Amino acid sequence: MQINPDQLKQLIEASLFVMAKTVSIKQLNESVLANFSVSRAKVKAAIEELQQDYQGRGIELVKVAGGYRFQSIETLSPYLQPLWQEKAPRYSRATLETLAVIAYRQPVTRADIEFVRGVAVGSHIIKSLSDRHWIKIVGHKEVPGRPGLYATTNEFLAYFGLDTIADLPPLSDAESLAALFGQSQAIPDSASAPKTDEESTNE
Numbered sequence: 001m002q003i004n005p006d007q008l009k010q011l012i013e014a015s016l017f018v019m020a021k022t023v024s025i026k027q028l029n030e031s032v033l034a035n036f037s038v039s040r041a042k043v044k045a046a047i048e049e050l051q052q053d054y055q056g057r058g059i060e061l062v063k064v065a066g067g068y069r070f071q072s073i074e075t076l077s078p079y080l081q082p083l084w085q086e087k088a089p090r091y092s093r094a095t096l097e098t099l100a101v102i103a104y105r106q107p108v109t110r111a112d113i114e115f116v117r118g119v120a121v122g123s124h125i126i127k128s129l130s131d132r133h134w135i136k137i138v139g140h141k142e143v144p145g146r147p148g149l150y151a152t153t154n155e156f157l158a159y160f161g162l163d164t165i166a167d168l169p170p171l172s173d174a175e176s177l178a179a180l181f182g183q184s185q186a187i188p189d190s191a192s193a194p195k196t197d198e199e200s201t202n203e
Helices: 005-019 025-030 040-053 074-083 093-105 110-117 123-131 154-159 174-181
Strands: 059-064 067-072 090-092 135-140 148-152 185-187
Touching: 005 040, 005 067, 025 040, 025 067, 040 059, 067 074, 090 093, 093 110, 093 123, 093 148, 110 148, 123 135
Parallel strands: 090 185
Antiparallel strands: 059 067, 135 148
C-alpha cells in the first residue's frame, strides 16, 4: 500500500501520542507502517518535519534512547508539577554516585564500583537501580567467582533524556552533571555508617 507524505506524518504523530513512550523507526515500520511501502529515510524525514512543526510549542518531539517521543518542554516543568500525582523518587548521593560510575565506566562489576567510590556498595543500592530498570547485568567478568557486569539500559537513557551513552556530559563538566543527575532528587547519605552506603527512598 502507498501512503502520501501528509498521511505519513499524521500516522506517525498519532502513533507517538497513543504509545506515549519512546518509539524507534524500526518499531514504527514493524507496527503501524507494516502494511505500507515506505522507506526508513522517508519515515525519518517525516519525523524531522514533525520536529520542525512543534518548534515553539509547549510540546516537543525529541530523540532519546534510540527512538522518538513527545514530551513537554523543560521550561514548563515547574508549572506542570501539580499535575503529577507521584513525586519524583528521591535517591541518596551514594545511589546517584553508583549510577554515575556505572554510566561512565560500563560495564563494571560491583567491586569496580567500590574501588572507584572507595566505599562498599550496599545491595539495596544495586537493587534500587535494578528495580528502576536503569541498570542490568550484561555479562560476567572472567575472574574467580565470575561477578556480574553492570551497564545502563534504554530506560536510563529515556529517563535522563539521552539518545546514546555518548551524549553523557564530560566528567569535567560539573554543571552539566549536576543538571543531569539532579533530575532525580538527591538526599543526604546517613552519617551513621561511614564505611558503607546508607540509603533512604520514598519509592
